[in-house]
Amino acid sequence: MLSMASSMEDRLPPETCFRLPKTVIPHLYHLRMKVDLENFTFHGQEIVEIDVKQETKEIILNAVELKIISAKFKCIDGKARHQFVDANKIHLCEKSEVAIIQFSSTLNLGTGQLKLEFNGTLNNKVKGFYRSNYINAEGEERFVASTLFQPTNARRAFPCWDEPEFKAKFHITLIVPADKVALSNTNVISQQPFRENKDFKVVEYSITPLMSTYLLAFVVGDYDYVQDKTNNGVAVRVYTPVGKKKEGAFSLSVAMKALKFFEEYFKISYPLPKLDLISLPAFSVGAMENWGLITFLESYLHIIHRVTSTRGRQETALVVAHEISHQWFGNLVTMKWWTYLWLNEGFAMFMQFFCINELFANWNVWLKMITDIINPTLDFDALSNSHPLEVPVCHPSEIDEIFDPISYNKGASLLRMIHNYIGNEHFKEGLQLYLKKYSYSNTVSKDLWKAFEEVSQQPIENIMTKWTKQKGFPLITVSSRQEGSNRIVILSQKKFTANGKLDEEDKKAFWLIPVTIRIQIPSGNDDKRILLSDETTEVILTDVSINQLVIVNPERFGFYRVNYECRLLNQLKIAIREKSLKPSDRLCIQNDVFALVKAGKVSTVKLLEMLEAFVDEENFSVWNSISVCANELYYLLSSTDCVELFLAYARNLFSRIHSKLGWDHRANESNILTLTLVIESLILLRDPLVLEEALTRYEALSNRVTMISDEITALIYDAAISNGYVNLFRTLFNDEIPIQDSYNIISRLVLNPIAHEPLWHFFQDNFHQFKNRFENLPLMSRVVRIVCYYFASEQKANEVEAFFSNNPIVGVELGLKQAIEGIRLKGDWLKRDLAAIKSFLLNRSTSR
Ligand SMILES: [Zn+2]
Numbered sequence: 001m002l003s004m005a006s007s008m009e010d011r012l013p014p015e016t017c018f019r020l021p022k023t024v025i026p027h028l029y030h031l032r033m034k035v036d037l038e039n040f041t042f043h044g045q046e047i048v049e050i051d052v053k054q055e056t057k058e059i060i061l062n063a064v065e066l067k068i069i070s071a072k073f074k075c076i077d078g079k080a081r082h083q084f085v086d087a088n089k090i091h092l093c094e095k096s097e098v099a100i101i102q103f104s105s106t107l108n109l110g111t112g113q114l115k116l117e118f119n120g121t122l123n124n125k126v127k128g129f130y131r132s133n134y135i136n137a138e139g140e141e142r143f144v145a146s147t148l149f150q151p152t153n154a155r156r157a158f159p160c161w162d163e164p165e166f167k168a169k170f171h172i173t174l175i176v177p178a179d180k181v182a183l184s185n186t187n188v189i190s191q192q193p194f195r196e197n198k199d200f201k202v203v204e205y206s207i208t209p210l211m212s213t214y215l216l217a218f219v220v221g222d223y224d225y226v227q228d229k230t231n232n233g234v235a236v237r238v239y240t241p242v243g244k245k246k247e248g249a250f251s252l253s254v255a256m257k258a259l260k261f262f263e264e265y266f267k268i269s270y271p272l273p274k275l276d277l278i279s280l281p282a283f284s285v286g287a288m289e290n291w292g293l294i295t296f297l298e299s300y301l302h303i304i305h306r307v308t309s310t311r312g313r314q315e316t317a318l319v320v321a322h323e324i325s326h327q328w329f330g331n332l333v334t335m336k337w338w339t340y341l342w343l344n345e346g347f348a349m350f351m352q353f354f355c356i357n358e359l360f361a362n363w364n365v366w367l368k369m370i371t372d373i374i375n376p377t378l379d380f381d382a383l384s385n386s387h388p389l390e391v392p393v394c395h396p397s398e399i400d401e402i403f404d405p406i407s408y409n410k411g412a413s414l415l416r417m418i419h420n421y422i423g424n425e426h427f428k429e430g431l432q433l434y435l436k437k438y439s440y441s442n443t444v445s446k447d448l449w450k451a452f453e454e455v456s457q458q459p460i461e462n463i464m465t466k467w468t469k470q471k472g473f474p475l476i477t478v479s480s481r482q483e484g485s486n487r488i489v490i491l492s493q494k495k496f497t498a499n500g501k502l503d504e505e506d507k508k509a510f511w512l513i514p515v516t517i518r519i520q521i522p523s524g525n526d527d528k529r530i531l532l533s534d535e536t537t538e539v540i541l542t543d544v545s546i547n548q549l550v551i552v553n554p555e556r557f558g559f560y561r562v563n564y565e566c567r568l569l570n571q572l573k574i575a576i577r578e579k580s581l582k583p584s585d586r587l588c589i590q591n592d593v594f595a596l597v598k599a600g601k602v603s604t605v606k607l608l609e610m611l612e613a614f615v616d617e618e619n620f621s622v623w624n625s626i627s628v629c630a631n632e633l634y635y636l637l638s639s640t641d642c643v644e645l646f647l648a649y650a651r652n653l654f655s656r657i658h659s660k661l662g663w664d665h666r667a668n669e670s671n672i673l674t675l676t677l678v679i680e681s682l683i684l685l686r687d688p689l690v691l692e693e694a695l696t697r698y699e700a701l702s703n704r705v706t707m708i709s710d711e712i713t714a715l716i717y718d719a720a721i722s723n724g725y726v727n728l729f730r731t732l733f734n735d736e737i738p739i740q741d742s743y744n745i746i747s748r749l750v751l752n753p754i755a756h757e758p759l760w761h762f763f764q765d766n767f768h769q770f771k772n773r774f775e776n777l778p779l780m781s782r783v784v785r786i787v788c789y790y791f792a793s794e795q796k797a798n799e800v801e802a803f804f805s806n807n808p809i810v811g812v813e814l815g816l817k818q819a820i821e822g823i824r825l826k827g828d829w830l831k832r833d834l835a836a837i838k839s840f841l842l843n844r845s846t847s848r
Contacts, residue, residue, distance in 0.1 A: 018096035019163070019394070020061065023054040024107075026161050026168045028207070033129075033158070034175035034200070035182075035220050037143050040122040040131050044158050048114045048168075052107045059107075059114060062155035062162035063092060063099040065121070065128070071101045072115040075108040084115055097152070097396065099159055116159055125775070126739065128156025129218065132282030135736075136222070137243040144221035146280050146295060148288055151338055151403075152396040154213040164212040164334050165442050173204045174218060181223040181239070185216060185292040187273045208291070209271055210440040212334050217290035219278055226252050230259055234270055239278035240302060250303035251277055254317045257359050258324045262351075266328050267432045268439070275327070277301060277320065282739060284779055285403075287319050289326035289348070296323075297740050310672055314356075314363055321359075322352035333435055336442040338399045342389045342468070343445055345403070346411015349373065350419070353412075367621035369412070370556045370584055375591045375625065377409035378561060381472055382498040382595070385817040389414070389468040390445060397811035401781065404815075413559040414467050420557040421463075421514035421529065422456040429455040463512040463531070467559070472496065474511050476532070478552050479565040487544035489517060491552065492536035496561050498825055500599035510535070511560075518554040519544055520580075527554070549575055555584040561592045563601065569593075577613040586617070587625040594629050597833075598825065604633075604833040605840045608649070615656050620673040626653065627681045631751070634685065635790045636826055638753035640834060645841035651687050654678050663693065684751055729762045733769050743779055747786055756790045763787040767807055781815040788819055792826035 028049040035042050050059075059073070072084035089102040101114075122131040122145050129147050136142045147157060155162040175194050176182040178201045186206040194200035208216075224245040227237040236255050238248030255277055263269055272292040283297040300319045303312070329351065330344040353369045380386060389410055393399050419427045434443075434451035445468050449461040467473075475496035480489045495502060495509040513532040518525050519541060530539060544550065549571060552562050564572065572589055575581045581589075593610055596602040607629075614626055630650045637646045661675040682690040729749075732742050749755050763770060763783075774780040788800045797820050804816055 018093075018098055020098070020161055020166070023052070023056045024059050024061075025051045025053060026061075026166060027051060028169045028171060029158075029160065030171045030173075031158055032173040032175070033218070035122070035145050035177075035218075037122075037131070037145055037177055037180070037220065040143075042120050042122060042129060042145075042157075044116075044118050044120065046114075046116045046118070046158055048116070048160075050112055050114055052109050052112055055106050055109065057103050057106050059101045059103075060098055061101075061159050062097055062152075063118075063159040064094060064097040064155050065123070066092075066099075066156070066159060067119045068092065068099060068159060069117040069119065070115075073101075073103055073107060074113045074115070076111045076113060077108060084113075097155055118159060120157065123156070126282050126284040128153040130282075132280060134241065134281035136241065142222055142241075144219065144281055146219040146221070147217045147290075148284065148295070149216055149290075150214040150288060151341075151399045152214070154216060157218075160213050162213045163337070164214060165336055167210045167212055167334070167440065167442070169210055170208045170216055171205075172208075172216075172218070173202060174220065175200050175202050176220045177201075179222075180220050183217075183219045183239070183276055183278065183293055185211075185272070185290060187235075206273070211291055211331065215289070215291045215331055215334075217288075217293040217295060219280070219293065219295065223278065225276075228252055228256050230256065230270075232263070232269055234259065234272070235274040237274070237276050238301065239276060241279070241281075241298075244302065247302035247304055248277075248279075250313065251301050251316060251320055254320045254359070255324060258321045258355055261355050261358060262325055262328060265355075265428060265431075266435050268328060268332070268435055270327060271332060272327075275324075277323075284739065286740075287323050289323040289330060291327060291331040294323045299741070309676070311676075314360075314365065314368065317356050317360065318352045318365065321355040322348045325351035325355065328435055332440065333438040334442050336444050338393050338402065339390055340444050341399075341402055342407040342411035343443065343448065345408045346389075346413075346415055349408045349412035350415040353416075354419075364621070366555070367584055367587075367619075369416075371587065371621050371624045371628070373409045374413045374416075374556050374559070375588075375628075377405045377413060378473065378496075378559070378591075379498070379595065379598075380405050380818070381410055382496055382599070383818050383821050384497065384499075385814060385821050386471045387814065388471045400811055401814055404781075410559065414464065417514055417558050418452060418460065418464070420516065422452060422458055422460070426452065426456040459512075463514065466511045470509055470511070472506075472509065474509075474513060474560045475563055476513070476515065476552060476560055477563045477565075478568060480550065480568060482546045485543050485545070487541040487546070487548070487550065489539045489541060489550060489552075490536065491515065491532055491539065493532060493560075494535075496595075496599070498599060498821070499828065500601050513560060514558055515552065516554055516557050517541070518551040520549040520551075525554075549581070551581070551585055553588070555582065556588045561595055562589075563592070563596055564589075573610060573613050576610075577616070579616070583619040583622050586614075586619070587622045590614070590622075590629065591625055594632075598829055600829070600832055604829075604837050608837070608840055611653055615653060617657065618660075618674065620677065623657065623674055623677050623681075627677060630681065631684065635753055635756075636792050636830055637837070638756075638790075639792070640830070640838075642834075642838045642841055645838070645845055647685050649841055649844055651682060651685050654681050654685070658682060658690070663697075729759060733766075733773055739773070739779065743783065747782075750786055750790065753790065760787050760791075764803060771809065780809060781812045784809065784812050784816055785819045789822060791823045792830050794824060794827045797823040797827065 026048050030047040032045045033042055068090050071087040071090050074084045075082045085103060087101045088104050091100045122129055124131055127148050131143050131145050133141055133143050152162055154160050172184045174182045178199055182203045184205045185208050188203055189206045190204045192202050194202050222242050223239040224242050225237045225239045226245050226248045227235060229235055238252045240248045259270055275292055277294045277296060279296050279298040279301040286300045287294060287296040300316055303316055325348045329347045335341060335343045353365050356365045387406060389406060391402055393402055430452040433455060434448055438447060446461060449464050452460040472495055474493040477492050480487055493513060495506045497506060515530050515532045517528045517539060576586050590610060593602055593607055597604050597607045611626060617623060633646060637643045658678045661671065661678060679690060683694055732746055734742060750759060770783060774783050800823060801820055
């Protein structure tokens with residue numbers, strides 16, 4: 001029965017990539033899973049209603065790390081009564097992650113049933129069907145069994161056609177310990193004691209709509225919940241560990257509002273009877289949009305009154321909106337294959353900001369999107385080791401690796417560009433058309449462009465294909481001349497690269513670019529929209545004087561950078577100082593200059609001079625952008641002899657805003673954010689007075705004398721670790737700390753350059769432990785980046801390269817190349833500009 005047929009191994013492709021044939025198609029899975037939380041195992045029984053499309057003697061589906069005990073087939077043709085026939089061979093190919101089930105005779109065409117029985121282990125690898133532990137309020141260890149199937153891990157829980165295009169319905173039954181909460185995608189339709197063992201119960205769920213396997217979910221554990229109900233009767237619940245249900249209240253209110261918002265925006269009712277949001281003790285991603293049962297890492301779902309920071313509440317609201325938007329975009333309409341992952345993720349990323357901007361207008365989250373999402377992605381996508389948005393992938397490790405800033409953030413940025421280009425009404429109508437047309441099926445990028453094209457009558461497919469199939473983005477160079485009362489603006493495009501160089505391929509790159517030109521007029525702004533479809537074009541702005549400000553790509557509507565000629569830039573610099581530009585423009589002009597500096601197109605001294613125009617700045621996001629820039633300069637200079645001069649210069653930038661805001665909270669939320677950021681920056685820049693105050697407050701906190709909010713606590717923590725708490729590295733391997741949290745501690749720690757060398761050594765010395773702890777997790781790619789990202793020399797790049805060529809890690813190849821490219825770029829930058837930076841800083845220090 002379970003014999004291994006070696007001949008079969010030869011028939012599979014030698015590489016580990018394998019796509020399922022479409023000879024047999026599943027329609028409905030009846031899946032019954034018994035979960036044992038004491039021995040960490042599960043036992044499954046499955047009857048799949050299938051359609052045999054072509055004559056075959058075998059059924060091929062995905063399965064990995066499962067033991068298939070039996071497999072039978074029964075033909076159902078409506079006439080005769082057929083019996084189940086046993087398979088005569090079941091071959092599991094671990095490399096291709098498939099099971100080949102062979103029968104002695106050809107299967108009848110048409111409908112049939114495949115019956116399988118299998119065993120599996122609740123692993124501790126945070127994928128497939130896995131276990132995680134936590135300590136409850138009584139100090140006892142508890143376990144949760146939960147799933148993370150995206151992208152290719154449903155096959156670790158049950159044999160299935162585990163590709164997004166094989167949509168089917170699921171009829172789930174879970175047999176679980178009687179005292180546990182057991183959830184799946186749909187609502188419970190029956191619950192009764194398990195006949196064979198009264199300590200267990202049998203929970204049956206209603207049949208799901210047609211859906212992809214990666215969106216299925218189960219959670220078994222001890223939970224409380226808070227709930228509400230929408231006007232359409234959908235029950236919305238937030239599940240939290242027992243005793244913590246108050247912490248779910250904020251997320252519940254956001255979920256209710258977001259659900260209503262999307263139902264109205266998409267004009268399609270939420271298709272399931274219930275929506276649960278639940279927190280998990282261990283999770284390798286922030287959250288997962290399983291249809292009707294969204295799973296979260298606890299810190300992304302729980303809001304603790306008076307403790308969680310404003311930034312924390314914003315993050316939670318954004319993540320909740322992100323996952324809820326997926327219920328339509330991704331779940332109802334799904335990408336055909338992982339090549340189009342960006343369709344799902346880029347969309348949800350754009351929609352999270354769109355929705356939260358509507359729900360919490362005073363947060364101004366578009367600015368947050370610019371600083372946290374768009375600007376860093378422009379840096380990333382300028383690397384020669386970036387990749388196009390649509391990327392051919394096949395093997396699971398390749399698929400894992402494209403859950404990266406390109407798929408999420410570039411995707412979102414492009415959708416924002418299109419939204420601005422065709423306007424909200426057309427964008428909304430296009431989405432409604434697309435979602436209606438492709439409900440319960442699968443799509444490729446073109447299908448979305450066609451929908452936008454149909455409603456807007458604009459050549460969206462032509463425009464967007466250039467952006468999705470090419471990696472990188474353009475740099476628009478802007479110059480102008482005055483002709484009487486008209487201003488002539490000359491725009492030209494070239495590819496922007498991180499090192500400033502263009503190879504033959506780069507020189508050929510060309511985009512159709514939606515460009516907005518904003519002219520400042522006495523009553524506000526006048527926006528002109530054009531499509532830049534040539535290499536160079538002249539735009540005539542009638543009745544615009546030489547003194548009027550002209551901004552290209554205001555509010556970063558388009559995904560590209562702008563290089564202004566000197567005269568225009570000087571004009572803008574004055575406007576920055578006077579704050580007559582919008583915050584988004586103040587920060588984007590600065591960010592573009594910074595990128596041009598790194599690419600060697602503008603000298604670092606010009607940037608340092610420009611930063612001084614911001615001393616009276618008050619906006620949080622602008623400060624955020626400046627602090628990112630200051631940090632990078634600090635890391636760059638940290639191993640040079642002018643680091644102290646730089647620190648003094650940078651502290652000076654922040655000094656005026658710090659004396660204005662001080663240490664204590666005002667009622668205004670944006671004040672709190674800025675205050676926190678400024679203190680954070682000054683701690684990092686080792687300002688002696690701020691460090692001293694922070695440590696005093698830290699001691700007060702340790703003695704619990706004063707109540708200090710979470711925001712300040714985190715900062716004080718930073719001050720403490722920068723004084724030598726390097727053994728925090730060890731938390732990476734502490735099994736009792738959720739993997740995501742221990743990663744977060746390290747990512748905070750490395751903000752301080754003191755930690756860079758020790759962390760790199762610690763990583764090399766403990767390489768195998770790192771590999772074990774983060775094996776196969778998307779986190780591994782981030783760990784690799786974080787241990788070497790900050791270096792800035794050719795010698796370090798070679799050292800990192802040599803280490804990883806002797807110690808390769810499967811699945812992080814691209815991430816590693818990007819990191820090494822980054823180290824080399826910084827090395828070149830330092831070589832190019834160090835002398836000039838030093839003389840500038842010396843000059844400033846004597847004039848201060
Ligand atoms: Zn997502």
